[in-house]
Amino acid sequence: MSNKSIESMFYQKENEKIRCLLCPHKCILTEGEFGRCKLRKVEESTGELKLHSPYQSRVAAICLDPIEKKPLYHFHPGSQVLSVGMIGCNLACPFCQNWEISHSRDQDKGRKITPQDLTNILKEYSESEPDNILGLAFTYSEPTSWYEYVFEASKLSSEEGFKNVIVSNGFINKTPLKNLMPYIHGANIDVKGFRESTYKHVGGQLQPVMDTVELLLESKHVELTYLVIPEVNDHKDELNDFINWVSELNPDIPVHFSRYFPQYKYERNATPVSTLRWIYEKAKEKLTYVYLGNVGEQESQTTWCPKCKKPIIERVGFGVITNLVERNQCKFCNHKIAGEF
Structure with a gap:
């Protein structure tokens, strides 16, 4: 990856302009212009206009x-x-x-x-x-x-x-x-x-x-x-x-x-x-x-078991203090808990 400007992966040329295809804004840009994200800019490179992201370093x-x-x-x-x-x-x-x-x-x-x-x-x-x-x-x-x-x-x-x-x-x-x-x-x-x-x-x-x-x-x-x-x-x-x-x-x-x-x-x-x-x-x-x-x-x-209604994952702040889910199942009643555990 370049230390400076990175060519964007999703864009297309439209006459003398560039259309970014990354997000639904689909910004149409001329040379020197930034997209609405202020991260993608049209620059000349090897004799042609390309869409670059100068700040991804x-x-x-x-x-x-x-x-x-x-x-x-x-x-x-x-x-x-x-x-x-x-x-x-x-x-x-x-x-x-x-x-x-x-x-x-x-x-x-x-x-x-x-x-x-x-x-x-x-x-x-x-x-x-x-x-x-x-x-x-x-x-x-x-x-x-x-x-x-x-x-x-x-x-x-x-x-x-x-x-x-x-x-x-x-x-x-x-x-x-x-x-x-x-x-x-x-x-x-x-x-x-x-x-x-x-x-x-x-x-x-x-x-x-x-x-x-x-x-x-x-x-x-x-x-x-x-x-x-x-x-x-x-x-x-x-x-x-x-x-x-x-x-x-x-x-x-x-x-x-x-x-x-x-x-x-x-x-x-x-x-x-x-x-x-x-x-x-x-x-x-x-x-x-x-x-x-x-x-x-x-x-x-707290995560409560949908079936037995017991607390199976208790949290304080961003810390987990109790986790009673084993192999995606409630330890008490074996009900399947949604997610990846």
Whole structure:
């Protein structure tokens, strides 16, 4: 991988312009222009215009995290993932919770870490904690925006037997997603709301995100996060439609309803805990595994057996304190628990 500019994998030439084919924006660009993600730029190379991603050489954030922090509650609970993030995002959420990274345009932010470096780091960790190191998590900003890095890094690590997860807004075209899927084992998709008007507010579209979730569900472990924001996506009809959609896809999909706190351009008050509690009870009428994030209640962080109703995975913060799931079954009644354990 180049130390400087990386040629994008998905684009096409249209007369004197370039159309990016990575995400549904499908930006049409002329020489010197950046796409809406501010990461892909049209440059002249060997006498012709090409789409490049100049900033995919520096990792803005890297940390060894519990898998629960992603959040992924039903994918190898208690394991650790090497979390990696770069600058950039193809949406423009005014309430972004990681805006210092996702909306940064500082190409010198972070440090040079190659995809091969990440696999080497995983190997070093696994030598000291062989049963606890799962693999890579592409997170913090929008990993599909730095697609080429994710593709190479996940391919290298999976070839060494590690598992990779992606924490994404799901706003990606089907062909790039299918190309990446052989090297991704789990995903948490952050659904911004369940109205096209909500997605217009964040500079995206709902249908492509729905398509991403449905495609991933065909062969991958998927969990969903819904950040509940007052007066944006907390309307009961919108929430009910989201819950119904998930239920129709598969009621066993774990769903995390997370509490919003003021960030970036938003100063409105945090989501009332009473709203989250209402959602929790409402969602449990149709969904098997429902969790609340940023609330701090142990009950809503606990995995309960759908059959015997006993607590089978108890969590405090991002730590697992009890795990009574063995070979994907409840230890008490042998009921099959959705996920990968």
